Amino acid sequence: MKQQQNFTPLLKVSLLALLLAFTACSSDDTNTSEDTSEEETTDESTIDTNSYILVADTNSQGAYIINHDGDQLFSWKFDRDLGNDVNLLDDGSLVVCLKADNAGITLGGYGGIMRKINVDQSIEWEVSYSSGDDYMAHHDVEYLSNGNIIFPVWEKITADEAAELGFSENYDIFPEAIIEMNPLTEEIVWEWHVTDHVIQNHDASKENFGVVVEHPNKVDINYNSSQTNGDLMHFNGLTLDETNDVLYITVNNYSEVWVLDHSTTTEEASTSTGGNYNLGGDLVYRYGNPLAYDNVGEVTLNNVHYPNLLTTGNMIVFANDIYDNQSEVVEYKLNPPYELNAGEDNEPEVVWSFTDPELYTAGLGSGVRMSNGNTLIAEGRDGTLWEVSASGEVLWQNTDYNTTWRAYAFTVDAPAILALGL
Template sequence: MMKKRTHLKILLQALLITALITFSACSSDSETSSSATDENTSEEESIDTNSYILVADTNSNGAYLINHDGDQLFSWEFDRSLGNDVNLLDDGSLVVCLKADNAGITFGGYGGMFRKINAYQSIDWEVSYTSGDEYMAHHDVEYLSNGNIIFPVWEKVTASEAAELGFSENNDIFPDAIVEMNPLTEEIIWEWHVTDHLVQNHDASKENFGVVVDHPNKVDINYNSSQANGDLMHFNGLTLDETNDILYITVNNYSEVWVLDHSTTTEEASTSTGGNYNLGGDLVYRFGNPLAYDNVGEVTLKNVHYPNLIETGNMIVYANDIYDNQSEVVEYELNPPYELVAGEDNEPEVVWSFTDAELYSSGLGSGVRMSNGNTLIAEGRDGTIWEVTASGEVLWQNTDYTTVWRAYAYAIDDSAVLALGL
């Protein structure tokens, strides 16, 4: 049983209410007493106690479903290190990223193995996507309605191969790709590679040479060329909007969210034509850091995690370092279908944000909208979990964990929760 915690603010309010009630009793002013008590009840009810919280704890290599008292209602303990993400499905199964044995690419967030654990804690399937130092699945996985999984991959490109792509430095690089797999057959259903969609203004002898700002749908391979370890982009989260067949990716080292057309075939995804947008695998949209393609507009992200598409169609992301050693959770209003216009401000409107002098995680982190409109925040490397109101009031915190990849909220009557027998 975890230690129960109550936010200091609520405790202070309770003490204040007690004082008011005592004063009211002495003055026989029952109206004042009733009003004060109702206000306190309303404040306590604004905590979303109708939700449980799923915590992915990379320090303990486990996942835990907890309530607001910190009680562990259900737990999963893994026999190997967590490769970051966990997905709780409607039938109570958990799809989890784990670290593969003998990994050759070991940047922060590497994984390589995926496992589906059913509600009875036995393994339904397990697949790997790793090959020495040639490629490695990492960070995130999304379980799709068709039973496929989709995840980011690092791919090794040697220094000589990178030079042919117009890379300005002389070292191996590890640009990202996206793979969709049927985990039962291990068939690759769809794939996308950033190396097919590059622009650069370094080497005029290469086919992808061009003016970066004139090609907003392409990726400047040299934007982060000084990254010594070659992990240029560092994808760390993805979300597939299955209704619109659009894929969102948080690109940490470019401080952007990239948007891809998932309606393409794999062949089309390697070109600049085809799909619903007729852009092939080129970016259909991007936002957060227009400097990444020499464009105009406000920079609203500096490092970023988890592209959380919420029910309204807006997106919440965790901006790790936007205020220099201070994080922010940002909500953007999104309006597909998308368009990128060269040299014009393409940034979406920020409609809500939360920051605090005590909120900071240089990596990891998430923000999700709860059933009552509050926002649940995982302060990744600090481990603190926050619940805040729309007005930015901090209602609740949990400090039982040291390193939290993400924290997800589930209604207590959600089918996934009920399938666990809770």
């Protein structure tokens, strides 16, 4: 078994504190088991044999339930490429993102099709959200308790339209939107568009001109203006906290996590008023890279994937390149209700992290908490799966897959696992 070669440079708590923190951690995402109580979660520096692993393999057009021996206990084979996420629900059905045919927007991670697949592999429903080079659903989909789905979308803005937003360069761009849809009726029930919430200090003749640092709830449209393919922000993951009605988004090309108020109406989401925070669709919080809004504080992310909200209220994210060609899994302590203050350090506390000289993927990647407090890591483009203890010991690896979008852990008695007959 491969052992960790060094402790992470960002570990800021003692081993005792880590063990205590992990005793209370278990994942809250719909893709991970919710059956393990906090009292049952302990770190014994052994692999979590009480869990099976769901692997989304973008290289093989498939998804797989495996055990720690690498045996494939259940599998799904798709008739098209992943685009990219899979959600295993309690009834054993799978909601999956797939790539559309003849797509007009083919930036990395494009999808366009969302499909729900029953245990017997029949298709319950399928919806499409793509239109030539005008818009394209991509990367992620969340299945909500009300049966709706929510997903990120690229929207094409021509160079002329971008200039009206104060964009400093002369090319088409693809800023982000969020769509919530009833998949049975295909009705859009909520939407948000970043273009309603941008600030810039390039063109004083535009209404959104201002001093970036004085508007932390707005998005500097020129922060990543050198991204010549127009994919300025590159959302790649979202998680809706339905209890607090806030939406977390990993923004890869800004190296941040953004937080939106989902309690707004669609009309309010296009403004800066309304909702529980009375900020409309402006950001209620952001963290990971204060340089993105000219602010102070420690930079802890450089590219980022998967905002995994834990039942403790903490969040795990996968930092792709926080070190030189080395990735890291980072856990933050979050403290809602949120505030963003201009010119002040708004960054949350890092309470745990793991890195290793052999852990690196420029894209993709995930980290989830397992039932015994270990952390399961998917190394994205390398494909390696890692299981590490709270103290940073590498306990298990699997190299059977070439490109893993994410990996999720389920206890062996989780409803989804039982529904699959495992």
